Amino acid sequence: MTSKSYTAVVTTVGEGRHGGRSTTPDGNLDVVHAYPVELGGNGAGTNPEQLLGAGWSACFRGALGKAAADRQIKLGDTEVTAEVTVTADNGDHNLSAVLRASAAGVDDITLRTLMEVAHTLCPYSKATAGNIPVELIAG
Known part of the structure; x- marks a missing residue:
């Protein structure tokens, strides 16, 4: 390879x-x-949070597609939204994120499972793993 x-x-x-x-x-x-x-x-x-959100949502959408294809699940129209929050506390800045996905023709339980797999595939998710809180929301 x-x-x-x-x-x-x-x-x-x-x-x-x-x-x-x-x-x-x-x-x-x-x-x-x-x-x-x-x-x-x-x-x-x-701002940097918007740029991170743009990159992460695009990357995560690709990983979601791979997770679905590997399981022979067809995703209909799919949308991924990244909500990146910066919290400023006494000059210290920290990030957290919410990744929301919806996909036509896929129930929320299946989509959530695919999101969990995508979260292990997406380079942005890998880079932030254990570093910032991330919530996955299907539907």
């Missing part, structure tokens, strides 16, 4: 969460950052 790899390169300049800008060499990503209003910012840009 041939191993394949890909390295994403993203550079952030400026003040990070406070108006910094992240770009990729291919130009496919070009975002300005801002603290969310809920944390005292102006909300005039994206």
